[in-house]
Amino acid sequence: NVDLSKWSGYHQKSMEERYEVLSDYLKSKVSQRDLEMDSATANEMIENCIGVLGLPIGIVPTLVMNNKHYVVPLATEEPSIIAACSSICKLISSSATHKGFVAVSTDKNVMIGQIQLLVQDPLETIPKVVHFIHDKRQEYVDTANAHFCESMHKRGGGVVDLVCKIIEPKAMTEKRSPYLCVHVYMDVCEAMGANAINHVCENLSDLIFADLSTTDFGSRVRVGIRILSNLSIYRRSKAAFRIPLRNLAWKGADGKEVASKILDAYHFACDDVFRACTHNKGVMNGIDSVCIALGQDYRAIEASAHAFASLKDRDRAYQPMTHYTIDEKTQELVGELELPVAVGTKGGSLQTHPGYRFTHQLLGNPSAKTIGEILCCIGLAQNFGALRALATEGIQAGHMRLQARNIALAAKVPIPNLSSCVNFMISKNSFDTKTALEFLAQKQS
Numbered sequence: 001n002v003d004l005s006k007w008s009g010y011h012q013k014s015m016e017e018r019y020e021v022l023s024d025y026l027k028s029k030v031s032q033r034d035l036e037m038d039s040a041t042a043n044e045m046i047e048n049c050i051g052v053l054g055l056p057i058g059i060v061p062t063l064v065m066n067n068k069h070y071v072v073p074l075a076t077e078e079p080s081i082i083a084a085c086s087s088i089c090k091l092i093s094s095s096a097t098h099k100g101f102v103a104v105s106t107d108k109n110v111m112i113g114q115i116q117l118l119v120q121d122p123l124e125t126i127p128k129v130v131h132f133i134h135d136k137r138q139e140y141v142d143t144a145n146a147h148f149c150e151s152m153h154k155r156g157g158g159v160v161d162l163v164c165k166i167i168e169p170k171a172m173t174e175k176r177s178p179y180l181c182v183h184v185y186m187d188v189c190e191a192m193g194a195n196a197i198n199h200v201c202e203n204l205s206d207l208i209f210a211d212l213s214t215t216d217f218g219s220r221v222r223v224g225i226r227i228l229s230n231l232s233i234y235r236r237s238k239a240a241f242r243i244p245l246r247n248l249a250w251k252g253a254d255g256k257e258v259a260s261k262i263l264d265a266y267h268f269a270c271d272d273v274f275r276a277c278t279h280n281k282g283v284m285n286g287i288d289s290v291c292i293a294l295g296q297d298y299r300a301i302e303a304s305a306h307a308f309a310s311l312k313d314r315d316r317a318y319q320p321m322t323h324y325t326i327d328e329k330t331q332e333l334v335g336e337l338e339l340p341v342a343v344g345t346k347g348g349s350l351q352t353h354p355g356y357r358f359t360h361q362l363l364g365n366p367s368a369k370t371i372g373e374i375l376c377c378i379g380l381a382q383n384f385g386a387l388r389a390l391a392t393e394g395i396q397a398g399h400m401r402l403q404a405r406n407i408a409l410a411a412k413v414p415i416p417n418l419s420s421c422v423n424f425m426i427s428k429n430s431f432d433t434k435t436a437l438e439f440l441a442q443k444q445s
C-alpha cells in the first residue's frame with residue numbers, strides 16, 4: 001500500500017524539478033550543494049590530494065522492500081544502470097506477489113579476522129598450539145573485549161569467539177608445510193569494521209604470542225599477518241521477489257516466454273564461467289553504484305561478493321550470484337540474491353564527506369543491515385533487468401540509446417542539441433561518432 005505516484009515520470013523531469021520532488025519528499029530544501037565536498041576536506045581524507053572528482057549521482061525512486069518505500073541513490077559513470085534498476089523496481093513494486101522485494105539479514109554484523117601463525121615442526125607443534133589456544137579461548141575473548149574493543153563491547157558487540165584453523169598449503173613442498181590461522185569473530189555493530197577488527201587482531205596476536213612464548217613449543221611459532229578477511233560470510237543479506245509469469249509480458253513476448261528465456265540465460269551463467277563473470281558484473285553494477293553513493297568500501301563488497309560466488313557450488317566453481325527458478329505450482333518466477341555485505345553507517349569517512357550525510361538521509365538513515373538488504377535488492381533488480389533485455393531484444397537497443405548522449409558529448413555536440421542528436425542516431429539506428437558528426441554537419445549547413 002505504498003503510494004509511489006509522486007515519483008511517476010521522474011526521469012522526464014528537469015534537474016530543478018527533480019530537486020523539487022526530493023525537497024518535498026525530505027521536507028527540507030535540497031540542492032546540488034548537499035552533495036558537494038570542498039578540496040580542503042578532501043585533502044584531509046587521502047594522501048597527495050589534488051582535488052575532488054565529480055561523478056553523476058541519480059536515484060532509483062521506487063524501491064519497495066519489506067513493504068517500505070526507499071529512494072536509493074546511485075553514483076556511476078555508466079548510462080543505463082539507473083534506468084534498468086528503476087524499471088525493474090517499478091515492476092516489482094507494482095506486479096510482484098508481495099508488491100515489492102522481501103529481504104532479510106543475518107542476526108549480527110560479525111566480521112572475521114585472521115591471525116596467521118607459522119609453525120616449525122608442524123606435525124608435532126600444531127596440535128599443541130591448537131590445544132593451547134582452545135583452552136584459553138574464553139580468556140582471549142574477554143581480554144579483547146575489555147582492552148582492545150571496549151567501546152564496541154559496551155554497545156553490544158565485540159569479539160564473540162575465536163577458532164584455530166589448520167591451513168594446508170595448496171602444494172606441499174619442503175618449504176611449504178601446514179600452518180595455523182586463528183579466526184577471530186567480532187560483532188562490529190554499525191561499522192564496516194575493517195579497522196576495528198584489524199586493531200583487535202594485532203593486539204590479540206601479541207598476547208597469544210607472549211603466552212605461547214612461556215611454553216616449551218612457543219619458540220617454534222611465529223606470528224605472520226594479522227588482518228580481516230573480506231569474505232564476511234557471517235554478515236549476509238538476502239533479497240527475493242516472486243512475480244506471476246503473466247506479469248512478465250514484455251516487448252510483445254508473453255510472460256511465460258520471457259520467464260523461460262530468462263532462465264535459459266541464467267542457466268548459461270551456471271554452466272559457463274565466462275558468462276558467470278559478466279552476469280555477476282551486472283549484479284555489481286547496481287551494488288557498486290549504491291555503495292559509492294553511500295561512502296561504502298565497494299572494493300571490499302566486490303571482493304567478498306565474488307569470493308562468495310565461488311563458495312556456492314559444491315565443486316567451488318564460480319557461480320552466478322543471483323538465483324532464478326520457476327515455481328510451477330504457483331506459476332511465478334522467483335529471483336533471489338544473497339551476499340556477504342560488510343557495510344557501515346558509522347566510522348570510515350562517512351562523517352567526513354557531507355554528501356554521504358545527504359545520501360544516508362535520503363534513504364531514511366537505515367541501519368547497516370538494512371543497507372545490506374537494499375544492496376541485494378538493487379543487485380537483483382539490475383541483474384534481472386539485464387537478463388530480461390538480453391533474453392528478449394538484446395542489450396544494445398536500450399543501452400546504446402542511453403550511451404548515445406555520451407557519444408554525442410564526446411563529438412562536441414552542444415548540450416541544448418543533445419536530444420536532437422540522440423533522436424538522429426536512433427532514426428539512423430547508428431550510435432557512433434561518425435553519426436554524431438553527420439548530425440552536426442547537417443545542423444551547420
Ligand code: NDP
Pocket residue numbers: 151152155188189190191192193194195196197198228230297300344346347348349
Ligand atoms: P573505523 O575505524 O572508523 O571504526 C568505526 C568507528 O565508528 C569507531 O570509531 C567507532 O567508535 C565508531 N562508532 C560509533 N558508533 C558506532 C556503532 N554504533 N557501531 C560501530 N561503530 C561505531 O571504521 P571501520 O572499522 O568500520 O573500518 C572501515 C574502514 O576501513 C573503511 O574506510 C575501509 O575502507 C577501511 N579498510 C578496509 C580494509 C579491507 O577491507 N581489507 C583494510 C583496512 C581498512 P569506537 O572506536 O568508540 O568503537
